[in-house]
Amino acid sequence: MIVVTGATGNVGRSLVRALAEAGERVTAVSRRPADGGLPEGVRHVPADLADPESLRPALDGADALFLLVAGEDPDGVLKVAAAGGVRRVVLLSSQGAGTRPESYPHPRAFEDAVRRSGLEWTILRPGGFASNAFAWIEPIRAARTAAAPFGDVGIPFVDPQDIAEVAAAVLREEGHAGRTYELTGPAPTTPRERARAIGAALGTPVRFVEQSREEAREQMLRFMPEPVVEGTLSILGEPSEAERRVSPDVERILGRAPRPFADWAARNAAAFR
Numbered sequence: 249m250i251v252v253t254g255a256t257g258n259v260g261r262s263l264v265r266a267l268a269e270a271g272e273r274v275t276a277v278s279r280r281p282a283d284g285g286l287p288e289g290v291r292h293v294p295a296d297l298a299d300p301e302s303l304r305p306a307l308d309g310a311d312a313l314f315l316l317v318a319g320e321d322p323d324g325v326l327k328v329a330a331a332g333g334v335r336r337v338v339l340l341s342s343q344g345a346g347t348r349p350e351s352y353p354h355p356r357a358f359e360d361a362v363r364r365s366g367l368e369w370t371i372l373r374p375g376g377f378a379s380n381a382f383a384w385i386e387p388i389r390a391a392r393t394a395a396a397p398f399g400d401v402g403i404p405f406v407d408p409q410d411i412a413e414v415a416a417a418v419l420r421e422e423g424h425a426g427r428t429y430e431l432t433g434p435a436p437t438t439p440r441e442r443a444r445a446i447g448a449a450l451g452t453p454v455r456f457v458e459q460s461r462e463e464a465r466e467q468m469l470r471f472m473p474e475p476v477v478e479g480t481l482s483i484l485g486e487p488s489e490a491e492r493r494v495s496p497d498v499e500r501i502l503g504r505a506p507r508p509f510a511d512w513a514a515r516n517a518a519a520f521r
């Protein structure tokens with residue numbers, strides 16, 4: 249049985265579906281119930297990663313765990329997982345844990361804990377998600393506009409569906425133990441291009457508005473701690489060579505190229521109507 253934390257999120261929802269379709273027994277974990285439902289046969293168990301003990305009921309019969317970075321006690325979570333019978337853990341970390349560890353101490357700490365856990369581990373380091381464009385839902389619905397800083401700086405955003413498919417493969421197949429995979433899309437896209445792609449998917453243009461770094465910073469501080477905001481703004485504004493690079497890992501694992509941003513926009517256009 250595979251336990252998926254973050255099961256109602258952009259990655260987790262697709263992962264639960266992929267695993268269920270492949271015939272795996274799946275336990276979906278999040279703090280709140282899954283509104284919108286889960287695939288048939290998938291049980292939901294509420295738990296909070298901030299309280300490792302709360303995971304115990306979800307781990308009954310578990311062999312593998314898909315772990316999200318949440319809470320402050322990764323060693324505690326991994327101890328409870330090992331005691332529950334988990335042998336394999338796949339961590340959803342972040343590219344920043346490798347390229348800017350000082351700005352992303354949280355994923356870095358989870359990576360360190362996973363490596364010393366004694367479990368069979370694989371680390372996934374995705375770059376920015378295509379689904380970050382959901383932040384534009386309200387302004388696009390209301391005024392067909394999308395605002396972001398660094399409008400012409402391109403980075404290869406990754407589709408959460410690709411992350412989920414990679415995670416499903418790594419959870420189910422042999423040969424990924426002790427590996428760290430970097431997950432990106434197939435080509436860099438700029439915020440201006442992503443706004444244009446959503447307009448194309450909607451069949452009506454979306455106007456791009458360039459924000460200053462300070463405007464973006466203020467907005468991001470409402471839902472992210474300051475070091476993460478600074479790190480994220482640096483990646484978005486002055487990406488290093490490693491952060492601009494298209495990684496071969498999605499294609500190596502799935503045997504096909506990663507999905508382009510336009511594909512994500514087409515599948516999610518209804519959210520912006």
Ligand SMILES: NC(=O)c1ccc[n+]([C@@H]2O[C@H](COP(=O)([O-])OP(=O)(O)OC[C@H]3O[C@@H](n4cnc5c(N)ncnc54)[C@H](OP(=O)(O)O)[C@@H]3O)[C@@H](O)[C@H]2O)c1
Pocket residue numbers: 253254255256257258259260277278279280281295296297298316317318319340341342343374375376377379380408
């Ligand atoms: N967005 C990016 O650009 C980016 C880039 C690199 C890495 N990441 C990482 O990818 C992760 C997943 O992204 P996503 O877009 O799929 O997330 P999301 O859509 O925000 O969903 C988060 C999921 O995790 C659950 N969750 C959150 N805190 C929890 C906790 N303390 N205990 C148990 N469950 C918890 C949420 O459900 P409840 O709220 O009901 O618990 C939900 O199911 C992020 O958290 C981040 O660490 C993101």
